[in-house]
Amino acid sequence: MQKFISLITLLLIFTISTAQNRFGNPEVDPIQIQKTFQDWSAYNKKIMLSRDFTALDASSKEISKESFLDQLSNGNFIPVRLKSEAAIYIYKLFKIQPKSDTSIKATINQIGFDAYKNYKMEGTAFPKFSFKDLDENLVTNESMKGKIIVIKCWYIHCTPCIREFPQVNKLVSAYKDRKDIVFMSLAEDSPEQLKTFLARKPLLYSVIPNMKDYMNEALQLNSFPTHFILNKEGMITKVLPNFESLEVALAKESKL
Structure with missing residues (x-):
């Protein structure tokens, strides 16, 4: 009887271990990248929370993306990508170490909050608009029906916004x-x-001026640049913080 119980225990341990490891190992050492804020910051630039990904909690249990981002916003975790094929993203939560720089937690909570807010906008209707661009062309929700709309939110003194001009211009040319x-x-x-x-500094997008109030009030943005992709029904399919995520998301949306 005792041997039978031991066999069951070993089987349970093996099953749990297999379930936890089937997604692969972290691509970096979760403890090592917390040694300094600079170490964490360098790795964090590679994390793309706006992309579609498989989400795992700290015990390797698969959870929803919403729950994952909520825990990043309010918990004591960092996200680390697990080893996988280049186009597949699997992120797992790892506990922030007690002696880690407090800036790591503060930064990831803010990043998690922004990503959670953006994620909750996806699947909703883009707020009503009636804009005139710099060439006096009128643009409205109705006039844009039946088209995929890519929207870049920015301002002149936003360095990251301007830095990606060459990339977004190249994207416009690719879809001309x-x-x-x-x-x-x-x-x-x-x-x-x-x-x-x-x-x-030319931008190949049509440009709508004086949008500060609209972006603050209707879109409630607090981070720039922010990119939106709207489907042909005017619904938000993606809210993205950078060109790299935008390029991938638009390639997917344009094939639907």
Whole structure:
């Protein structure tokens, strides 16, 4: 009888271990990257929480993306990618070490909060709009029906926003033959400021000026740049913080 119980115990341990390891091992040492804030920050730049991914809690149990982001926002965890194929993303929560720099927790809580807020916007209707761009073209929800809309939210003095201009311009060029895809940007600045600035640093998106209030109130943005992808029914399919995530998401949306 005792041997039978021992066999059952070993079987249970093996089953749990197999379940926890079937997703692979961390691509970095979760403890080592917490040695300093600089170590964590360097790795954190590779984390893409806006992408589609398999989410695991600290015990390797698969959970929803919403629950994962909520725990990042309010808990004491960092996300680490598990080893997988290049196009497959699996993130697992690891406990923040007691002696880690407190800036790590503060930073990841904020990142988690922003990612959670963006995720909750996906699947909802983009707020009603009636804009005029710098060329006096009127753009409304109704006029954009039946088109995929890519929206970049930015302002002149946002360094990350400007740094990605060459990349987003290249993206516009890549889709230039797709008449069902529209690239539009919302900028905080005045028409005069934008015309002067864009003469030096061109942006191939149509540009809507004086959008600070709309972005603050209707979209409730607190991070720039922020990119939106709307489907042909005007619903938000993705809210993204950078070009790298945008490129992947648009490739997926454009094939639907």
